[in-house]
Amino acid sequence: MELVVEPVPVAERGARVVDFDEWVAARGDALYRLAYVLTGNRADAEDAVQDALARALPRWSRISEAEDPDAYVRRMVVNAHTSWWRRFRRSESPVAEVRPDAADDPDVEEHDRVWRACLALPPDQRVAVVLRYYEQLDYDEIADLTGVREGTVRSRVSRGLAGLRAELEGDHG
Template structure:
């Protein structure tokens, strides 16, 4: 039995769902791909232990969230928060709603954004949302 037996199958089976979560966290397709690659490297390094304990999906989701939060902390330390300049384009109501929603989501803390992704986009229970974030159920 090889060190990475089952890893390829796991990635193929869960790749789309994990990529969707990464995109919802980052809001950018390229950053989501970078996030996924970074996390899958960690998962591959711990694969034998994860298979033994039967927790590859839980570990991967938690690693995805933790890596995203870590990136956001580093990003905030490195660059000041500057809003982009206003543009003079005319938009329909649906476009304006999307722009406003995007602006609101970017103001959430990384952990708050992770809660939104887990709870509402992935339809996880409160317990399933609290576990990878390492917080109590009431939080």
């Protein structure tokens, strides 16, 4: 008789088992995209996601029972990024990537221009704008994720959009 050892489910929701590996396989790409938009580069995005997931794993039984585990771990990614830029405040000046096809495609140039403008925003404004318009979260959800008041979120989004407008108008003028 062969002994079959099956993994013990971490948490159950109704009939569905929410296993950490299964959850990461389903949501990992979305977490990476969020981190990439927040950080502006692949290496830092991977670090932020890895840090968040490393912190989530030992707490997974509690996190998976939360009303919205996705929101919980998204906040962990945002917090990982915030902790990083607080620790290593450094100024970066993004440089345009030279790609052979960029000259032929105006959408690529526009995307790069908007991306550079977004990277020029202060980190707290960039986080608020990304969560509002990239993740399409409401102001109260962003306030919960970032640990600030809703009014502060609205102010950061407003200032971030004003900064983007000024930067993008300055490019044309």
